[in-house]
Amino acid sequence: MPDPHLKALPAPLARCLAELEKLPGVGRKSALRMLYNLMARGPEAFESLSAALGAVPLGVERCSECRTFRESGSPCPVCADPRRDRSQVCVVESASDLYLIEATVEYRGLYHVLHGLLSPIRGIRPEQLGLDVLEARLVGGEVKEVILATPPTAEGEATASYLASSLADRSLRVTRIGFGIPVGADLQYADAQTLARALTGRREYR
Amino acid sequence: MPDPHLKALPAPLARCLAELEKLPGVGRKSALRMLYNLMARGPEAFESLSAALGAVPLGVERCSECRTFRESGSPCPVCADPRRDRSQVCVVESASDLYLIEATVEYRGLYHVLHGLLSPIRGIRPEQLGLDVLEARLVGGEVKEVILATPPTAEGEATASYLASSLADRSLRVTRIGFGIPVGADLQYADAQTLARALTGRREYR
Numbered sequence: 001m002p003d004p005h006l007k008a009l010p011a012p013l014a015r016c017l018a019e020l021e022k023l024p025g026v027g028r029k030s031a032l033r034m035l036y037n038l039m040a041r042g043p044e045a046f047e048s049l050s051a052a053l054g055a056v057p058l059g060v061e062r063c064s065e066c067r068t069f070r071e072s073g074s075p076c077p078v079c080a081d082p083r084r085d086r087s088q089v090c091v092v093e094s095a096s097d098l099y100l101i102e103a104t105v106e107y108r109g110l111y112h113v114l115h116g117l118l119s120p121i122r123g124i125r126p127e128q129l130g131l132d133v134l135e136a137r138l139v140g141g142e143v144k145e146v147i148l149a150t151p152p153t154a155e156g157e158a159t160a161s162y163l164a165s166s167l168a169d170r171s172l173r174v175t176r177i178g179f180g181i182p183v184g185a186d187l188q189y190a191d192a193q194t195l196a197r198a199l200t201g202r203r204e205y206r
Numbered sequence: 207m208p209d210p211h212l213k214a215l216p217a218p219l220a221r222c223l224a225e226l227e228k229l230p231g232v233g234r235k236s237a238l239r240m241l242y243n244l245m246a247r248g249p250e251a252f253e254s255l256s257a258a259l260g261a262v263p264l265g266v267e268r269c270s271e272c273r274t275f276r277e278s279g280s281p282c283p284v285c286a287d288p289r290r291d292r293s294q295v296c297v298v299e300s301a302s303d304l305y306l307i308e309a310t311v312e313y314r315g316l317y318h319v320l321h322g323l324l325s326p327i328r329g330i331r332p333e334q335l336g337l338d339v340l341e342a343r344l345v346g347g348e349v350k351e352v353i354l355a356t357p358p359t360a361e362g363e364a365t366a367s368y369l370a371s372s373l374a375d376r377s378l379r380v381t382r383i384g385f386g387i388p389v390g391a392d393l394q395y396a397d398a399q400t401l402a403r404a405l406t407g408r409r410e411y412r
Contacts, residue, residue: 008284008308012258019258022251024243030231036302037230039275043263045228051258052218052225057249059218069245071216078214096242102214104406118227 013039016046065137067113067130068095078102078111085109087144089137091150091163093117101149109147112137117155118162126162138170145173152179152197214246219245222252268281271343273319273336274301284317293350295343297369299323299357307355315353318343323361324368332368344376351379358385358403 006014013035020082036047058071063076066089070076077097078084088109092098098111114129137143148163150156164174180198183189190198212220219241226237266275269282272295275283284290284304294315298304304317311336320335343349354369356362370380386404387396396404 006305006309008274008305010266010275010280012261012277013275015258016262019255022255023240025236025239032302033231034229036300038259038262039301046259046262049225049228050256052221053244053252054260055218056222056244056252056254060216068214069216069219069220074216095244095245096238099212099214103212 062113062115065133066111067115067133068098068111083108086142088147089134089143089145090147090149091134092149093156097149097155109145110143112155114159117150117153118159119155126166129159131163131166135166138167138172141171143172145175147175149177153170231326254275268319271339272316272317273321273339274304289314292348294353295340295349295351296353296355297340298355299362299365303355316349320356323356323359324365325361332372335365337369337372341372343375344351344378347377349378351381354380354382 006017009017017031017035020026020034021028023031026034038049038205040124061072062072063079065079066076068076068078085108088107089112090101090107090109091103091112091114092101093116094112095113095115098113101107101111112130112134116124116129118126118129122150138146146163146167148160150159160176164176167174170192178201179194180201181187181194187195212223215223216353222244223234223237223241226232226240227234232240244255256412261393265278267278268274269276269285271285272282274282274284291314296313296314296315297318297320298307299320299322301319301321304319307313307317318336318340322330322335324332324335325328340352344352352369352373354366356365366382370382373380376378378401384407385400386407387400
């Protein structure tokens with residue numbers, strides 16, 4: 001709700017302010033700055049931002065294969081790409097993690113987007129993470145490796161562990177992404193847990 | 207336009223990203239953070255922000271008296287307030303300046319919102335600042351003082367000066383807001399121009 005001193009703000013603008021404040025990293029001051037900027041730019045500014053946001057619910061859907069977002073009715077750009085390595089499936093928590101991995105240009109396989117992590121406390125069960133969809137994709141035998149790229153948090157590890165055990169009886173390589181010292185960082189600044197993971201995750205020096 | 211590494215981002219989301227980046231203080235990273243946050247919150251988050259923004263162009267209009275924004279078809283909360291002092295009109299550059307002055311709870315008069323400043327370079331002429339509307343409000347003789355609260359910039363001063371001379375032949379008190387050392391600030395940190403304004407704007411010590 002707007003401050004009492006914003007009572008001169010018309011209700012539609014006050015509602016915008018409240019909605020803008022729901023965005024991450026946006027407090028009262030930045031929301032006001034955004035609102036005043038839109039007001040200075042005129043009604044078209046409100047209309048174009050509103051139209052772009054309003055087009056998402058119908059314009060975007062989950063890919064039936066990898067569950068990432070795709071334009072409604074269009075093929076998923078990753079799944080439909082014939083140059084992709086169909087023997088690898090990388091399991092990620094969110095579509096944003098997929099975009100981060102895509103940005104590395106290191107990975108050429110396919111994905112499975114969980115849209116969450118297992119959490120008994122928050123009531124998130126395997127079905128909600130589309131694990132039935134993932135299992136169905138593994139039936140043909142084309143997939144040789146499942147890479148678990150969930151984050152190194154309690155829920156991320158629990159999800160990876162659940163996936164690893166449920167996939168154990170298949171003739172599949174199940175791998176976990178590497179954890180350790182970030183590239184360019186000094187060992188001085190690594191916490192004990194990261195250092196411990198770096199040690200247990202050590203490899204032969206080649 | 208999204209980065210090449212965001213090519214997996216469906217077009218409707220890429221359009222949202224581009225629109226969010228037009229907001230002040232929002233770069234690629236914060237726009238992505240906002241987008242991912244909206245995506246995590248689901249379609250309702252996009253819909254409610256879109257609806258709030260989309261309601262502004264028709265839901266908000268300029269007050270016919272003071273030119274500030276009011277809810278369409280509703281009376282302006284400042285002009286319609288019977289406790290307001292109708293003998294004073296404060297001239298401000300923008301509605302946001304009006305809200306700032308309202309926040310001080312110091313001023314109880316009326317306003318005139320210019321929605322800009324005179325600028326021969328940008329082709330902004332007196333008619334565009336609604337000065338005809340302001341002059342019409344002064345005809346009845348109820349207004350005794352016009353307070354010029356435009357900013358102490360070249361355009362702000364030019365606008366104040368233009369207004370002062372065009373109002374000079376009326377039996378009106380025309381005042382300019384005070385400029386000088388901000389309250390709580392040290393003289394050490396004031397620039398020469400501010401210090402000069404503080405000296406010329408000096409008053410009797412009471």
